[in-house]
Amino acid sequence: MAVQDKLEKAGRKPSVAHAPKFPAIVCIAALVLICLYSAFSIHRVIAANAPPAPPRFTLGTAYRDVTYCNSQTLDVYVPGSAATGPLPLAIFVHGGGLTGGDKAYLNPTFLNALAGAGFAVASLNYRLAPASQFPAQIEDVKCAIRYLRAHAQTYDVSPSKIFAFGTSYGGMLVALAALTGGHSNFDVGPYATTSSAIAAAVDMFGPADLPGWVSPQDFHVAFGGNRANLVLASPAHYVKANAPPILIVQGTADTTVPQSQSAELYRKLSAAGDHTQLILVQHMGHMFAQVGSQPIDPGMTRIAADMVSWFQRYGAESR
Amino acid sequence: MTSSKSWALVVAGYCILAVAMLAFLTINGVSSTAAGTITTATLIGLGLLLPAAGTLEMARHMDPPHGSARKGLLSLSLTGLLIGLVVSFAASSLSGHLVSAVFIVLGGASGLAGAIFIAKQARARQLVAGAALIAIGAALIPASNIALFAYLISDMGKSIYQDIGAALAACGSVVAAYSFFVLRSRAKAPAVSRS
Numbered sequence: 181m182a183v184q185d186k187l188e189k190a191g192r193k194p195s196v197a198h199a200p201k202f203p204a205i206v207c208i209a210a211l212v213l214i215c216l217y218s219a220f221s222i223h224r225v226i227a228a229n230a231p232p233a234p235p236r237f238t239l240g241t242a243y244r245d246v247t248y249c250n251s252q253t254l255d256v257y258v259p260g261s262a263a264t265g266p267l268p269l270a271i272f273v274h275g276g277g278l279t280g281g282d283k284a285y286l287n288p289t290f291l292n293a294l295a296g297a298g299f300a301v302a303s304l305n306y307r308l309a310p311a312s313q314f315p316a317q318i319e320d321v322k323c324a325i326r327y328l329r330a331h332a333q334t335y336d337v338s339p340s341k342i343f344a345f346g347t348s349y350g351g352m353l354v355a356l357a358a359l360t361g362g363h364s365n366f367d368v369g370p371y372a373t374t375s376s377a378i379a380a381a382v383d384m385f386g387p388a389d390l391p392g393w394v395s396p397q398d399f400h401v402a403f404g405g406n407r408a409n410l411v412l413a414s415p416a417h418y419v420k421a422n423a424p425p426i427l428i429v430q431g432t433a434d435t436t437v438p439q440s441q442s443a444e445l446y447r448k449l450s451a452a453g454d455h456t457q458l459i460l461v462q463h464m465g466h467m468f469a470q471v472g473s474q475p476i477d478p479g480m481t482r483i484a485a486d487m488v489s490w491f492q493r494y495g496a497e498s499r
Numbered sequence: 500m501t502s503s504k505s506w507a508l509v510v511a512g513y514c515i516l517a518v519a520m521l522a523f524l525t526i527n528g529v530s531s532t533a534a535g536t537i538t539t540a541t542l543i544g545l546g547l548l549l550p551a552a553g554t555l556e557m558a559r560h561m562d563p564p565h566g567s568a569r570k571g572l573l574s575l576s577l578t579g580l581l582i583g584l585v586v587s588f589a590a591s592s593l594s595g596h597l598v599s600a601v602f603i604v605l606g607g608a609s610g611l612a613g614a615i616f617i618a619k620q621a622r623a624r625q626l627v628a629g630a631a632l633i634a635i636g637a638a639l640i641p642a643s644n645i646a647l648f649a650y651l652i653s654d655m656g657k658s659i660y661q662d663i664g665a666a667l668a669a670c671g672s673v674v675a676a677y678s679f680f681v682l683r684s685r686a687k688a689p690a691v692s693r694s
Binding site (some may be wrong): 203204207210211214215217218221222224225226228229277279280310311395396397400401 | 517521524525527528529591592593647648650653654655658659662663665666669670673674676677680681684
C-alpha cells in the first residue's frame with residue numbers, strides 16, 4: 181500500500197482528492213500533440229520512400245512503362261529532331277540496396293546531357309529483394325539489355341552501341357553486366373540468343389567487393405545469407421583482360437560505399453590492362469549528397485559531361 | 500535523496516522519455532546527423548535511468564518492505580527496457596534483435612506487473628495504461644527489426660512500425676508521468692473524510 185502507507189505514517193487518512201485539473205489538461209494536450217506529430221512523421225517516411233515522378237523529357241519522345249522480362253517495366257527516352265538514328269543507347273540502373281528504388285530515380289541532369297548528345301536513354305525497374313533475392317536483379321538487367329537490343333529498330337537505336345550507367349547497387353549491376361559479357365550464367369529467360377554485352381559502363385559509387393563490405397542486413401535480405409552469392413555479385417571477382425571500359429565515379433566522403441570499394445575495382449581493372457578511370461568527387465557522400473559547406477567537385481554537370489565523353493570515346497567499339 | 504526528489508526524478512524522467520521517443524520519431528527512417536542520433540540516445544538513456552533511479556529510491560525509503568518489491572519491479576523494468584533498446588540500436592544481426600526483444604519483453608512484463616501492484620493499492624489505474632503503452636511501444640521496435648529479417652515487412656514498413664512504437668511509448672510515458680504526479684498530489688493533499 182505504497183501511498184496509503186506513506187499517508188498513514190504522516191498521520192493522515194488517505195485522500196480522495198481527485199487528480200489536479202491543470203496537469204490532466206497538460207497530459208491530454210501532450211497526448212494529442214504526440215499523436216499529431218507521429219502522424220506527420222509516418223507520412224514523412226511514406227513520402228520519402230515513394231518513387232519520385234519520372235523526369236520530364238522535352239527533347240524528344242518518352243515511352244513509359246514498357247514491359248520487358250519477368251513483368252518488369254522500363255522507360256525509353258528517344259531524342260527528337262537533332263539526332264539522326266540509329267542512336268546510341270545508354271541504360272540507367274537505379275540503386276536502393278536491391279530492396280528499393282525505381283526507374284524514376286534517373287537524374288534529369290544525366291538524362292538531358294545524354295539526350296542532348298544524341299543518346300537514347302532507357303531507365304529500368306528490376307525485381308527487388310526480399311521477394312526476389314540475388315541474382316534476380318542482374319538477370320533482369322541482362323534481360324533488359326537483350327530486350328532493348330532485340331527491339332533496337334522499334335526505338336531507332338543501334339544494337340552495337342549500348343552502354344550502361346548506374347548508381348550505388350545499380351553501379352554494381354552495370355559493372356557486373358559489363359564484366360560478365362554477352363552470354364553468362366546470368367543470361368536466363370527470354371531473348372536467350374541475343375547478346376547482353378555492353379560497349380562501356382559508368383559505375384557510380386557501386387560496391388565492388390561485397391564479402392568484406394556488405395552489411396549483415398543486406399547479406400540476409402538481398403543475398404539470402406549465402407556467402408557464395410556475395411562473391412558472385414562482386415564485380416571485382418570478374419575482372420579480366422579486354423573487359424569493356426568502365427568509368428568509376430566515387431565520392432570521397434561516401435560512408436555508405438567507401439572509397440576503398442571503387443579503388444579496389446579500379447586497381448584490378450588497371451592491373452588487367454583494361455580501359456578504366458576513377459573520378460574522385462570531393463565533398464560528395466553517397467548518392468551525390470554534398471558533405472560539408474563546399475559543393476561537390478566536380479559538379480553534376482561535369483560528371484554528366486564526363487559520362488557522355490566516356491561513352492562517345494568507346495562508342496565505335498561495338499561488341 | 501529525499502522522497503520529494505524521488506517523485507520529481509520519476510516525473511521528469513518519464514517526461515524526458517516522451518521527448519526522447521519524439522526525437523526517435525524525428526530521426527527514424529530518414530538520414531540523420533550524428534548529433535541527432537547522439538542526442539536521441541542520450542535522451543532515451545536519461546528518460547529510462549531517471550525514473551528507474553527515482554522508483555528505486557522510493558522503494559528503498561518510502562514504503563518498505565512491501566512497496567520495495569512493487570517499485571523495484573518498475574525500476575527493474577525500466578533498466579530492462581534501456582538495455583533492450585540499446586541492444587536494438589546497436590544490433591545488426593537477427594540474434595542481436597532477438598536478445599533485444601527478450602530484454603524488452605521481460606522489462607515490459609515486470610513494469611506492467613509493478614504498475615498493476617501499485618494501481619491496486621493506490622488507485623492509479625493510469626499507471627497500468629502507461630506501463631502497458633511503454634511496453635507495447637518499446638516491443639514494436641525490435642519486433643519490426645525481426646520482421647524485416649524474416650522478410651515479413653519492407654524497410655519502409657519497419658520504419659512505420661517503429662514510429663508507431665515510439666508514439667505509443669511516448670504516450671505511455673506521458674500517462675506514467677501524469678499518474679506519478681497524481682500519486683504525489685494525493686500524498687500531499689489534506690485528508691478528506693469519505694463519509
